[in-house]
Amino acid sequence: MKKILFLIGCIIAQFSAKADVQLPAIIGDHMVLQQKSKVKLWGWTTNPNETVQVKVSWDTTHYKVNAKYGHWMLEVNTPAASENQSISVSGTNNTIQISDVLIGEVWVFSGQSNMEWSGDQNLQETLDEMPTATNKRIRFFYIPKATADFPQEDVRAKWVVCNPEAMKSFSAIGYFFGKKLNEKLGVPMGLINSNWGGTPAEVWVPQDKVISNPTLANAAKKLQTYEWWSSRAGDNYNAMIAPILNYQIAGVLWYQGESNVSQYSTYTELMNELILSWRAGFKKNVPFYFAQIAPFDKYPSNFGAKLREAQTKNLALENTAMVVLTDLVPDVSNIHPTQKIEVANRFANLALVKNYGQDVGPIFYPKYDRLKIEKNKIRIYFREIGSKLVTKDGAEPSHLMIAGADQKFYPAKGKIDGTTLVVSSDEVPNPVAVRFAFNNTDMPNLFTKEGLPVNLFRTDNWDN
Numbered sequence: 001m002k003k004i005l006f007l008i009g010c011i012i013a014q015f016s017a018k019a020d021v022q023l024p025a026i027i028g029d030h031m032v033l034q035q036k037s038k039v040k041l042w043g044w045t046t047n048p049n050e051t052v053q054v055k056v057s058w059d060t061t062h063y064k065v066n067a068k069y070g071h072w073m074l075e076v077n078t079p080a081a082s083e084n085q086s087i088s089v090s091g092t093n094n095t096i097q098i099s100d101v102l103i104g105e106v107w108v109f110s111g112q113s114n115m116e117w118s119g120d121q122n123l124q125e126t127l128d129e130m131p132t133a134t135n136k137r138i139r140f141f142y143i144p145k146a147t148a149d150f151p152q153e154d155v156r157a158k159w160v161v162c163n164p165e166a167m168k169s170f171s172a173i174g175y176f177f178g179k180k181l182n183e184k185l186g187v188p189m190g191l192i193n194s195n196w197g198g199t200p201a202e203v204w205v206p207q208d209k210v211i212s213n214p215t216l217a218n219a220a221k222k223l224q225t226y227e228w229w230s231s232r233a234g235d236n237y238n239a240m241i242a243p244i245l246n247y248q249i250a251g252v253l254w255y256q257g258e259s260n261v262s263q264y265s266t267y268t269e270l271m272n273e274l275i276l277s278w279r280a281g282f283k284k285n286v287p288f289y290f291a292q293i294a295p296f297d298k299y300p301s302n303f304g305a306k307l308r309e310a311q312t313k314n315l316a317l318e319n320t321a322m323v324v325l326t327d328l329v330p331d332v333s334n335i336h337p338t339q340k341i342e343v344a345n346r347f348a349n350l351a352l353v354k355n356y357g358q359d360v361g362p363i364f365y366p367k368y369d370r371l372k373i374e375k376n377k378i379r380i381y382f383r384e385i386g387s388k389l390v391t392k393d394g395a396e397p398s399h400l401m402i403a404g405a406d407q408k409f410y411p412a413k414g415k416i417d418g419t420t421l422v423v424s425s426d427e428v429p430n431p432v433a434v435r436f437a438f439n440n441t442d443m444p445n446l447f448t449k450e451g452l453p454v455n456l457f458r459t460d461n462w463d464n
Contacts, residue, residue, distance in 0.1 A: 020046040021091035023098075026247055030159035032102045032139045032190025034248040035081045042073035042246055045091060055088040058103070073246070078103050081187035083137070100161075102139065104188030105181060106249045107351075109174035110204065110241070111256035113197030114291070117336055118175075119168035125341050126172045130164040137187075138162035138178050140170050143194040143244070147203075147235035151242035159190075171195065173291075176344035177253065177351075184352055184360075192249070194240045198229045200259040201270050204241065207234030209273045216273065219266040223259075241278065251287035251355060252278065253347050257311060258293055258335060261303040267310040275317055287319050289350050291343060292455075294325045295441045297332045304440035308456055312367065321350045324365040327392070327453045332441045362386045362450045368457030371434065377424040378402065378431050378459075385419045386448035397421060399444040401435040404428045407462050409435060414446075421446070433460035 023043040033039050041054060045067040052072045054063040058079050065074040085101040109115055119126035140160045146152075160166045167175055171193050178189040196203075202210055202220045210216045210233035223231040230236065260267050275288045292311050296304055315322055323346040328339045337343075352358040364384035372379045382389075391397055397414030402425045410427040412434070423434045437444040437456040446454040 020050055020093045021052055021089055021096060022046075023089065023096060024154045024243065025157050026141060026155070026159075026244055027098065028159055029098055030100050030102075030139055030161055031098065031141075032104050032106055032159070032188055033078050034106045034190075034250060035078055035103045035187065037078050037248050038075045039078055039248040040073055040075055040246045041087070041089070042071070043089070045070050045072060047092070050091050053090045055090075057086045057101075058082065081105075081185075083188065102137065102188035102190070104137070104190060105185065106190035106192065106247070107174075107178065108192045108194060108244070108249055108252045109171045109177075110194045110252065111254050111291075112195060112199050112259060114258070114294075114336060115171055115173055115253070115255035116195040116197045117340060118170055118172050121336070123172050123338060123340060125338070126168060126175070129175075130168055133162060133164045133167035133175075135162040135179070135182065137182055138175075138189045138191065140166050141190065141192045142166075142170060143192065143240050145196050146239035147230045147232075148239035149235075151238045153243055155240070155243045172340040173253065173255065173344045173347065176341050177348050180345060180348040181351060184348075184358065185356060192244060192247075194244070196229055196236060196240070198226065198259055199236060199256070200231055200263075201256055201267070201274060202233045203230050203236040204256075205233060205270065205274045206237055206277050207232075209277055210234070210270075213269075213273070215266055216270055219263040219270070222263060224262075237277075242281070245281035248284075249282060249286060251289065251351065253289050253291075255291040255343075257307050258296070261293075261299050261307045264303055264306040264310050267307055268313040271311070271314045272317060275314070275320065285319055287321075287351070287355060288317075289321045289323070289347055290314070291323050291347070292325055294329045294335075294337050295332050295443055296335050297441050298335070299440045302439055305438045305442070305456060309438075309458070312455060315367075321354060321363075322365070323347060323350065324453050324455050326437065326443050326456070327447075329443055332443070362448060362452060365452050366448060366454040368436075368455070368459065371459050373431065374422075376429050376431065377422050378434050379417070380421040380423060380434060380436075380459075382419065382421075382454070386450045386452065388419055388449050389416045389421065389454070390447055390449050391416070391445045392447050393445050395445060397444070397446045399437045399439070399442045401438070402428050402431045403433045403435075403460070404430050405432055407433075407460075407464060409433075433458070433462070435460070
């Protein structure tokens with residue numbers, strides 16, 4: 001009898017001690033809030049109609065909201081970048097104190113293994129950085145790998161102050177991007193890591209956006225399945241993106257595509273859905289910057305080149321940008337190029353110019369614009385060319401192919417003429433089409449004078 005009474009007492013004590021105001025993991029000690037914004041604070045209450053009061057250290061406003069069905073949310077104005085802030089969230093029976101809050105810039109890093117890659121995979125750049133990787137103005141929020149059938153409200157994670165061990169496991173691209181922005185802008189950085197190596201893009205898109213689209217649904221059915229990650233549409237979006245959609249961010253960096261090369265023909269449409277869905281979720285036209293996948297020798301046919309072409313087409317969406325990486329591949333047999341610092345720097349330069357108005361030099365990669373047939377030659381015009389074209393090694397432009405109406409391509413010679421490229425071959429007296437670096441492993445030598453590689457292109461739309 002005494003044992004039964006003891007157990008009843010423990011149960012009563014457990015319910016009595018249960019907090020009547022609760023917060024999601026992303027709102028907690030050491031968090032970074034987006035500066036100069038209206039940010040959302042939210043959570044739950046055990047009393048479905050609880051009145052929740054919020055006080056912040058940076059202003060004297062007394063925020064108050066009534067929960068509805070146990071959920072509450074309110075908006076708070078944030079100041080310019082600052083440190084040592086705090087937040088108090090109170091209900092009738094409990095108060096939650098959030099300390100060591102920073103105000104700064106918040107970015108999300110997502111995709112598959114090349115975004116995930118870190119010291120945990122023995123990435124040397126991360127291991128070399130570890131001894132000096134202590135920075136109280138950089139904070140990590142590492143979302144663990146998870147899947148869910150429906151959108152989730154919370155994750156099992158916490159904000160961590162940047163230290164060597166935490167940095168070792170964090171996305172190398174994410175860390176070095178945040179480090180450069182912290183140095184250049186002089187503001188705190190909140191870095192949110194949400195990625196899973198090997199995952200196809202479908203798992204990061206709301207399921208209804210895929211299954212309601214016959215083209216995307218059919219492509220999703222053809223995805224290869226693995227036991228190490230899900231290939232079902234929406235699974236990672238539900239568990240690893242949906243829980244943070246109320247959080248105010250500055251932008252998203254994305255590095256993915258390797259697992260979608262076999263569905264290259266639908267990738268542009270799929271990524272457009274992903275970007276637009278995330279923006280709808282964040283309720284903001286967030287900048288979305290992505291890395292073009294790197295040359296790799298194990299893709300079938302020239303599917304890798306066609307996937308890179310599909311990624312280029314995503315630039316038609318506003319507020320997007322892409323970094324080209326064809327010059328950062330020491331070994332085309334390795335799908336994980338090891339030069340992550342330079343990738344991060346290219347991303348950072350995009351953000352510094354486009355988001356923060358800083359002058360760090362040219363940030364765009366020349367892209368094919370149009371052609372002009374000049375007898376037995378074709379002149380190629382580019383967009384976003386910089387000052388002029390050069391070859392990095394001083395040799396003739398490499399990886400050029402030219403074809404006539406028979407659609408047979410032959411190796412071609414190229415000559416730089418100011419900001420244009422003149423292409424020809426003795427094998428093709430009446431040319432109609434040019435391809436540049438349009439192969440899975442091509443690493444061409446054509447650059448801008450400022451050192452940015454020219455993006456691959458083809459002037460035709462032939463199937464071969």
